[in-house]
Amino acid sequence: MSKIIGRALKKDDFVEMPDDHIIICRCEEITKGEIRRAIYEGMYTMNEIKRYLRVGMGLCQGQTCNKLVKAIVAKELGLDMKDIEIPIPRSPARPIAMKAYADDGYMR
Amino acid sequence: MERFELIVIGAGPAGLSAAIEAASCGMSVIVFDENTRPGGQLFKQIHKFFGSKEHKAKERGFNIGKNLLNEAEELGVRVELDSTVMGIFRNKEISVMKNDSVKHFKGNSIVIATGASENMVPFKGWTLPGVIGAGAAQTMMNIHGIKPGNRVLMVGSGNVGLVVGYQLIQAGCILEAIIDAAPRVGGYGVHAAKLARIGVPFYMSHTIKLAQGIDRVEGAIIVEVDKSWKPVSGSEKTLEVDTICIAVGLSPMSQLVRLAGCKTLDDPKKGGIVPLCNEYGETSISGIYAAGDVAGIEEASSAMIQGKIAGAAASKDQGYISEDEFKARQKKLENSLLQLREGMFGHKSTAQVTHTDEGYELSHSLLKKGYISDTELSHYPGIPTEDDLKDGLVPVIECTQNIPCNPCQDACPKGCIKVGDNITNLPSIETSVKCSGCGMCVVSCSGQAIFLVKQNHSPGYGLVSLPYEFSPLPDVGDIGYALDRLGNVVSKAEVISIKKTPVMDETAVLTMKVPSNLTMKARFFKPAMKEEKII
Numbered sequence A: 001m002s003k004i005i006g007r008a009l010k011k012d013d014f015v016e017m018p019d020d021h022i023i024i025c026r027c028e029e030i031t032k033g034e035i036r037r038a039i040y041e042g043m044y045t046m047n048e049i050k051r052y053l054r055v056g057m058g059l060c061q062g063q064t065c066n067k068l069v070k071a072i073v074a075k076e077l078g079l080d081m082k083d084i085e086i087p088i089p090r091s092p093a094r095p096i097a098m099k100a101y102a103d104d105g106y107m108r
Numbered sequence B: 001m002e003r004f005e006l007i008v009i010g011a012g013p014a015g016l017s018a019a020i021e022a023a024s025c026g027m028s029v030i031v032f033d034e035n036t037r038p039g040g041q042l043f044k045q046i047h048k049f050f051g052s053k054e055h056k057a058k059e060r061g062f063n064i065g066k067n068l069l070n071e072a073e074e075l076g077v078r079v080e081l082d083s084t085v086m087g088i089f090r091n092k093e094i095s096v097m098k099n100d101s102v103k104h105f106k107g108n109s110i111v112i113a114t115g116a117s118e119n120m121v122p123f124k125g126w127t128l129p130g131v132i133g134a135g136a137a138q139t140m141m142n143i144h145g146i147k148p149g150n151r152v153l154m155v156g157s158g159n160v161g162l163v164v165g166y167q168l169i170q171a172g173c174i175l176e177a178i179i180d181a182a183p184r185v186g187g188y189g190v191h192a193a194k195l196a197r198i199g200v201p202f203y204m205s206h207t208i209k210l211a212q213g214i215d216r217v218e219g220a221i222i223v224e225v226d227k228s229w230k231p232v233s234g235s236e237k238t239l240e241v242d243t244i245c246i247a248v249g250l251s252p253m254s255q256l257v258r259l260a261g262c263k264t265l266d267d268p269k270k271g272g273i274v275p276l277c278n279e280y281g282e283t284s285i286s287g288i289y290a291a292g293d294v295a296g297i298e299e300a301s302s303a304m305i306q307g308k309i310a311g312a313a314a315s316k317d318q319g320y321i322s323e324d325e326f327k328a329r330q331k332k333l334e335n336s337l338l339q340l341r342e343g344m345f346g347h348k349s350t351a352q353v354t355h356t357d358e359g360y361e362l363s364h365s366l367l368k369k370g371y372i373s374d375t376e377l378s379h380y381p382g383i384p385t386e387d388d389l390k391d392g393l394v395p396v397i398e399c400t401q402n403i404p405c406n407p408c409q410d411a412c413p414k415g416c417i418k419v420g421d422n423i424t425n426l427p428s429i430e431t432s433v434k435c436s437g438c439g440m441c442v443v444s445c446s447g448q449a450i451f452l453v454k455q456n457h458s459p460g461y462g463l464v465s466l467p468y469e470f471s472p473l474p475d476v477g478d479i480g481y482a483l484d485r486l487g488n489v490v491s492k493a494e495v496i497s498i499k500k501t502p503v504m505d506e507t508a509v510l511t512m513k514v515p516s517n518l519t520m521k522a523r524f525f526k527p528a529m530k531e532e533k534i535i
Ligand SMILES: Cc1cc2nc3c(=O)[nH]c(=O)nc-3n(C[C@H](O)[C@H](O)[C@H](O)COP(=O)(O)OP(=O)(O)OC[C@H]3O[C@@H](n4cnc5c(N)ncnc54)[C@H](O)[C@@H]3O)c2cc1C
Pocket: A093, B009, B010, B011, B012, B013, B014, B015, B032, B033, B034, B035, B038, B039, B040, B041, B042, B045, B048, B049, B050, B083, B084, B085, B086, B113, B114, B115, B116, B135, B138, B159, B160, B161, B163, B164, B253, B256, B291, B292, B293, B294, B298, B299, B300, B301, B302, B303
C-alpha cells in the first residue's frame, strides 16, 4: 500500500444510506451496508474486510466484487482507488471440492 | 510431476497463438483450459471479425478458434481441457485440477493467458434472475441455443454491448433499448448503426436505476445522468423488459499473475490490475509471460499477436531460435500490433476525438443515437455524389470512423474500394471503376456498412442491396417494409433478389425495390407479419 492508513481515520458515526441493502458480493450475499459498517468498525483494508465478512470468498473468488468493494472502501475512506490493494490471492484460485484437494498427485 | 518446456494457461486466442509459435520453433508445449471447449472468448463469437487479412478479419470468431486449435494440435501441442490451473508456485510449478484430482506440472517458461471476466454494476434488483452478463447471454445463445429472454435492455454501448445486442435480435429477442452512462456510444459506429436501423433506441447519458420484479425481472427503470454522473430527477423511464443484459467492461483475470508473485499495476486504461510487462510480454519474473486480455483488455486480434510474441520470446530464451531470428519475428508482429492500436478506438485515443485522421468531422448523431443523419452522410469518402448515383450501380460505404479494418478493400475484385496502406483509413469509393454488383464487399464488411444502390432501376423505382443475417431468409417476391437508418418505416419494399453462396459465409445479400428518392435512405428490410396487408 502506498499510503499508511491511520487507524483513527474514520471518526464520524455510521449513517445508514438508502442503498445499503444492495448486495455487493453475490456469492456470499454481503450488502453494501455490511461492508460500510465494517469500515466504520475499523476494517480499513480489503484483506480485513474479506476475513471479517467473507466478501470475495465465494464461487467467483472476488473476480466480480473486488472492484465494487474497492470503490466502496475508497469512497468511505476518501482515498484514491489506486491506493487500495485488493486481497492477496491464494491457491486454490478456484473453489475446489475437498476430495479433489485431498487427491493431490504431488508425491506421485 | 510432468515437465514441459512451455506451459500455457488459457486456450483463448492469446494462449493458442503462444503455443503455436513456440511449438513451431520446436518446443514441447502443454496448454491448460478450464473450459470444455478451447478457443476462449472466440468460441461464442458468431460475428465476422475486424482487422486485416493477417488478423483473420471477416472470419467468424468461432472459426478462428477452431483453426487455431487445429494448427496447435498439428504441431504436437498437448491441449488439456476441463483443467483448471489453481496455483503457481516457485520454480514455475503449477497445480491443475482435473476430474476431482490435482496434478502438478513444471515448465521452463509459462505463458499466462487467462483472459478477462465481466464487470458488474450494482443497482436495486441486480441479483434478480433475468439480470445477466453479456457474456452469459452469448453463452446461452451461441453455445447452448437458448434464448435468454424476450424483451431485453442492454446496459453498455461498447462493442460487447453492441455485438451481443445484435446477436440477441438474431436469436429472436426484442432489444428494447441500449443505454450507456457515457455521453457517446462507446463501440464502433458501424456496430451501432446495425442496431439503430432495426429500430433499437439508444439512450446515451442514461443509467439503470433499478430492476423491477419480485422473483424475476419484470421491468427496468432507467434515468438520465448529468455531466457529473448524477441522476437527473424526473427523467426516469420505465421499460417493459424481462431481461437486463450488462456489458459494462471487462477486468483482466490476474489472480494467477499475482499468485505467481509478478509485479502488477492498477491501470484503468487496461481494465484493472495487470502485470507489469516488457515489450515481449515478460513479467517481472523471468520466464513468466502474460499475453492477451489478462495483460490489458484489447481484442482477439491483438491477443493473437501478443501470444505469438510471447511464444517466440520463450523459444529464444530456451535457444530454439537465435536472437536475430527472434528480433525479425518480433519486429513484424510489433508492426502488426501497432496498426491495430491506431485509430480513434486504439490506445492513443481519447473520448474527445472530434474529427477523423483525414479531417472529416465525426457524425454526432452516430455517437449519440447510433445512426448517421442524412445531413452528415454526404461528408464521407465512401458516399457517392448525386452524379455518381445517376450513373447506375454504386457501392455506398457508411464507415465513417477510423477503425482497424480493411476487408472491403480486399473483397472488391474490381478495385472500387480503397482503404490504403493505413488500415485505419476510412474506405473510399473509386467511382471511375465500374461496380459489377457482385456483392462481395457487402458480405465481407464486418460492420455491415456497405450497401449497393441503383437509383434508377425502373421508372420511379430504385434498388438497394444490403447484408442480411436473420432467419428465416425472406423469399424473392416478398413484400415488406423498407426501414431508414433509425429504423422508421419509409416505404413498402419488394425483395427482388437474395444471393447467398458458400463464400459469403452465411451473410446473404438482399436486394429490395424502393422508390428512387429513398435509395439513399432505406437501409433495412423488415418482412411483413404473416397475413399482414401492406398498402
Ligand atoms: C461480445 C464480444 C465481441 C468481441 N468481438 C471481437 C471482435 O470482433 N474482434 C476482436 O478482435 N475481438 C473481439 N472480442 C474480444 C476477444 O474475444 C478477446 O479480446 C479475446 O478473446 C482475448 O483473448 P485471450 O486469449 O486473452 O482470452 P480469452 O479468450 O478470454 O481466453 C482465456 C482462456 O483462459 C481460460 N482460463 C482462465 N483462467 C484459467 C485457469 N485458472 N485455468 C485454466 N484456464 C483458465 C479461460 O477458460 C479461457 O478459455 C470480443 C469479445 C466479446 C466479449
